[in-house]
Amino acid sequence: MIRSILQCMNTQDCIATKLDIREFSKENVPSNIISTILNSARYSGSGLNTQHWRFIVIKEINNLKKLSEDSTSGQWIVGANFAIIILTDPKYGFHLLDAGRVIQNMQLSAWDNGVGSGIYTGIKDEKMRNDFEIPPNLSISAVLGFGFPIKSISGNKNRKSLNELMYNEVYGNSNNAS
């Protein structure tokens, strides 16, 4: 039901209503939506169009448990329907910027289909590399967990006002900021 209300949002609504969630329903996310989410990552732009990112999709509960054990700040991942590990190549100075772009695209694409998501970055690096056979040349930038929300989550973001965030023409000039 939550899904049907949320579908067909425009981009601004999608950005404005998406929240990070850490509790998910047991309902499976259909494979066509998972493909849509992954393609939204693939379509993302990267520095020099290097497309150095790689994604590991985790659906099996045993591996979700391993992810949870390998985490310092995302133990909730065990309750996700599926997870995506985002790997990037640190030889590019901009690799984390590229990671952020695919992450945001995937989360918005998911939400556009009524699928909630959360992110974590706290990991036990060596353990996770061993468990998921991640090569040493790639950084583990983040892990995303996805699933249908268990309750309505639209709305209330805790955000600063634009007046606190933006200036006109030069840093610090808040006159007429709107």
Ligand SMILES: Cc1cc2nc3c(=O)[nH]c(=O)nc-3n(C[C@H](O)[C@H](O)[C@H](O)COP(=O)(O)O)c2cc1C
């Ligand atoms: C770079 C980054 C790292 C984050 N790391 C974690 C994390 O380790 N664990 C976690 O539960 N949430 C993590 N979050 C989620 C943030 O806490 C969340 O995006 C923020 O509180 C805003 O949530 P909201 O959009 O639902 O208001 C991270 C978010 C970002 C952008």
